[in-house]
Amino acid sequence: MIHTKVVKFLFPEIIHSRLRDFYLQFRAKLYSGDQFFCPCCLRYFRIFLSGGTIQRHNIICPGCNSAERHRLLALYLENQTNFFEQQLKVLHFAPEYMFQKRFSMLPDLDYISADIQSQYAQYKIDIMNIPYEDSSFDVILSNHVLEHVLDDKQAMRELFRILKPGGWAILQVPLDPTLDKTYEDPNIVSPEDRALHFGQWDHVRMYGRDYKDRLEAVGFMVKVDGYVRQLDRAMIEKCRLDKAEDIYYCSKIN
Ligand SMILES: [Zn+2]
Numbered sequence: 001m002i003h004t005k006v007v008k009f010l011f012p013e014i015i016h017s018r019l020r021d022f023y024l025q026f027r028a029k030l031y032s033g034d035q036f037f038c039p040c041c042l043r044y045f046r047i048f049l050s051g052g053t054i055q056r057h058n059i060i061c062p063g064c065n066s067a068e069r070h071r072l073l074a075l076y077l078e079n080q081t082n083f084f085e086q087q088l089k090v091l092h093f094a095p096e097y098m099f100q101k102r103f104s105m106l107p108d109l110d111y112i113s114a115d116i117q118s119q120y121a122q123y124k125i126d127i128m129n130i131p132y133e134d135s136s137f138d139v140i141l142s143n144h145v146l147e148h149v150l151d152d153k154q155a156m157r158e159l160f161r162i163l164k165p166g167g168w169a170i171l172q173v174p175l176d177p178t179l180d181k182t183y184e185d186p187n188i189v190s191p192e193d194r195a196l197h198f199g200q201w202d203h204v205r206m207y208g209r210d211y212k213d214r215l216e217a218v219g220f221m222v223k224v225d226g227y228v229r230q231l232d233r234a235m236i237e238k239c240r241l242d243k244a245e246d247i248y249y250c251s252k253i254n
Helices: 004-010 013-030 068-080 096-102 154-164 191-198 210-216 233-238
Strands: 032-038 043-045 049-051 056-060 087-093 111-115 135-144 163-172 220-226 249-253
Touching: 013 032, 013 049, 013 096, 032 233, 049 135, 068 096, 068 135, 068 154, 068 163, 068 249, 096 111, 135 154, 210 249
Parallel strands: 087 111, 087 135, 135 163
Antiparallel strands: 032 043, 049 056, 163 249, 220 249
């Protein structure tokens, strides 16, 4: 198997994206069926692929590489928000490929993607120092980003600052519900130690149940939404969702 970095080195980005599209379309056909549904790429499959940091069976969408959290977010945006219904200015941090492709084509969205390093994002932006004026966006999406950020409080302040009053953000992080308090230690810096303590080599903390408090401390009104548990069991299984995942829906009132 050719390593991804080698492909990126050999081919310009646009060709790499087209190769990836071609590969995903081929794989979608290979696994097509009617038992499982991906609300990210809107396709049906006979099975999902195995994957995840800890290998899990029947998890990754063959058509777009979505995992459980991506599919839950897609359903949530569709059914619980105005995301697909109104003209909105959206900032998406660390854009997932399947979302960026779909959202950038929606005519009502003024969609901007950003990342500190990914070449797939439109703009290179540091989430701790966001180069937009106050109250610039109706919606912010940030899915598993803050656990990588050294000063997450500064990042949260910035996200709150650039959100318009009345706007909302979905700010998902990996979280250990058995922890009262977020576990972080600036002395833990090596990739091996970070993987051991925080669950992944490039994570700088493990959030606990105080994640909501941290968001509220910068001004957000936070709804910890157990939307997935309102869905019926057949839907949860059809989309292969994680029943334990909560959506952190963060509003800016003023
Ligand atoms: Zn998919």
